[in-house]
Amino acid sequence: MTTMQQAQAHSLSSSWLAQFDAAFRSSDPNTIAACFLPTGWLRDILVFTWTNRSLEGHAKITSYLTPTLANAGVRDIKPDERAFRRAEYNPQTRIVGAGFTFETAVGPGEGWVQLMADAASASGEWRAITVLMTLVDIRGHEEQGPESGVYGGHTLAWSDIARERREKIERDPHVLIIGAGQTGLNVAARFKQMNIPTLVVEKNDRVGDNWRERYPTLTLHSVKTHSSMLYQPFHENWPIFAPRDKLAQWLEQYPETHDLVIWTRSRPLPTPSFNPTTKRWTVFIDRDGTQVTIYPKHIVIAAGTLGAPHYPVVRDPQLFRGVTLHAAHYHGGAPFTGKRVIVVGAANSAADICQDLVFHHAKSVTMIQRSSTCVVSSAFAQAQMWKIWPGDVPVPIADFKANATPITLQKRWLGAMEAQMWEAEKKTHRGLREAGLKLNMGVDGSGPFPLQFERFGGFWLDVGCAALIREGKVKVKQGVEASHFTEDSLVFTDGEALPADVVIYATSYDSIRDNMRALFSDAVIDRTDVLWGLDAEGELRGCYRESGHPGLWFAAGNFAVSRFYSKQLALEIKAIELGLLAQAS
Incomplete structure (x- = not known):
């Protein structure tokens, strides 16, 4: 300029x-x-x-x-x-x-x-x-900045201060957050700075295990400014795209750095009950084998947007003598060297898994694509994200500007660039159609990024699988569903049977909202709004605003979403506490 x-x-x-x-x-x-x-x-x-x-x-x-x-x-x-x-x-x-x-x-x-x-x-x-x-803030209840670090006139040790604060929250948390992934941690860190006493429970042994359990070659497809944590941007020499294990380690240190109160190996037990008179929940927590009862005013479900692995219905699985598993349980291609592998799905996880299987010398790899997929190069994605989250702009300001344009309008502007996006991706797409892959450029031609808000998937940012398809190292079967198994094959709705030793379902996940029925009951969850996707105004549905059931909230989405919207959620809960917002009944 x-x-x-x-x-x-x-x-x-x-x-x-x-x-x-x-x-x-x-x-x-x-x-x-x-x-x-x-x-x-x-x-x-x-x-x-x-x-x-x-x-x-x-x-x-x-x-x-x-x-x-x-x-x-x-x-x-x-x-x-x-x-x-x-x-x-x-x-x-x-x-x-x-x-x-x-x-x-x-x-x-x-x-x-x-x-x-x-x-x-x-x-x-x-x-x-x-x-x-x-x-920005409620007057008189502003978000706190840094403390002085000197306590009791330089007479009290930090270890004593931290212990007393933690014990007070554990005795009487105002908010219970379920899940200590990046979303739960971002929300908890925001709540701490907003003086909202918060306890986080995490079912895994360690914070970060939700990433450690994914496939080993997983690397974020978002640049580090987009995927940084609230109040703690990645250091200068952090990788542009964070590998799985480095990200898990970063998340594990985050609660200690930010003084968050987290119980690992802990989970709420069925069924939390809400008292409309006291406006408090009664929640029984299995804390590493010991039952503890707490009475928070609010519960935030931050266990991810995606819940349990989704498996398509395929007949006669008991006949198959090979191995079937979901992508959530894929821990690398080494066990499948020399095997005939079918990967059901054609988005990011499927592409990564196919590439890993070829690297580990699977005998054959076939990707099953039911409909069509938006495929763009990682270089394209990186360039677009750097424009919105550039390295020389503080992340909170980049988040703020990114959210200034409603998603619906973003889609229209991106849709007007559809021809340019197709042209830019000619090299990536070369040979994919000839191999049988069906391509799209997102809903209304708006590219891959709005898909994360509409479907939380349906695209892949290519880091090498497209070349393997062009070279014939990954085969594509398109436009069919898996129908049934035989002893040594998977049969499709067009009647073709593909020989297989391994079938991997890269078929996404159920909604965490539906998975929470087993914990909260249908009666509670039926009162809540559908989680994720866009409403008629282009706003995210069901999260970071009142869910429909008093005292129950959902926090979902990627790093950038939870960083930005955690403030909205904190202000809503603070407004209820102060009587500025009437709680749903």
């Missing part, structure tokens, strides 16, 4: 923010809506209502603000002059982006606006295509 472009961006955004502030002072929803393009979006996180909403167009924005504007008390909208929040101009998109701050009835807020020239305006007036407004 040139100096002239920066000056123009600052001038345009300052003028628009002054207009936006005046519109709020007018208390007229129509005047506020007029600051947006006719197709503009307002994304609200806890400012006008105690949830997250995305509204497109003047009519919806006006309708949303009419009953909520007065109570929100938005005022004092000003440009945010802090580093990385100042006005900027993108010459490729011709969009001016700028941060701003404001006050609300309950606390400070911050936002990000993206401005575009209004093509319908004779004067070329600049209006908002997106505005994100989010509550």
Whole structure:
């Protein structure tokens, strides 16, 4: 961005923010809506209502603000002059982006606006295509920063302070988090800084075991800025794509570093009960063989978006003399050297497993693709993620800007680039169709990234499997389902029988929400919203906002999702505690 472009961006955004502030002072929803393009979006996180909403167009924005504007008390909208929040101009998109701050009835807020020239305006007036407004803190209950590190006038040892704090939480946790994977840890770390006493239970022996149990060649397909933990970015020489075991070690040190209270080898027992009078749960915990009873006000299920391994229905499995297993239980290809292996599935895990099997000299490897898959190179994915989470921008600010554009609008912008994405991936796709693989470019041509929000899968970021398919080292059978087994083969719905010694199901996982029925009962889970996917406004369903059952919450998604939305969840729980938000009954 040139100096002239920066000056123009600052001038345009300052003028628009002054207009936006005046519109709020007018208390007229129509005047506020007029600051947006006719197709503009307002994304609200806890400012006008105690949830997250995305509204497109003047009519919806006006309708949303009419009953909520007065109570929100938005005022004092000003440009945010802090580093990385100042006005900027993108010459490729011709969009001016700028941060701003404001006050609300309950606390400070911050936002990000993206401005575009209004093509319908004779004067070329600049209006908002997106505005994100989010509550930062509840006044008087702000998120804590670092402590001094000196206690009791330099008379108390840290070990004593830490022990007393831990014992107090263990006696009376305000929140119970189920699961100490990256999501549970991010949420717990946020809650600690928000002074919400939290206990985390983890069924595994060690934090990080949820990653150690995956296949050994697993490496994250997201760059390290995208996959870092809250308050603790990876160090400079950390790998761009974190290997499984390094990530597990990083997660294991995280609770100690951040003073989180975690019980490993522990799990809640059926069936937690909620008392609508006291608004507390009664939860029996199996803590490494000892039963402990706790009475939290809130339970956060952070055991992943994906639950138990999903197995397709295939007839006559008892006839098969070979080995069948799910990708969740695949621990490397060495045992399958010289074997005929069928991998059912055609997304990331399937591609990684096929590549590993070829490396370990399986006699044959066949990938079964039921429908179609979005396949892009890891280089493409890396370049796109670096644009959103660049290495020279603090991760929280990158998260904030990434969430300024509603997912629905992101999909439209990406869909407009579909032809360019196909062209960019010609090298990756070369030979795949000839081998029988059916390709897509995501829903509505928007590429692989929206798929993680819509389906949490259905794509693969290629790190070598495409070349193996082109070379014939991995065969593809497309457009069929597995039908039934014989003693030494898997038969498909087209009647073909493929000889096999091993069948591996890379067929995703059930929803953790459904898996929680065994713990909470159908009566409880039926009151909760569907978990994951996008609602009519393009917001994530069922997580980080009220689930439908009082005191029960879901936290889900990848590293970036839990980092950002953990603040929303913390503020909602804090608002209930303070009486600002009426708890569902």
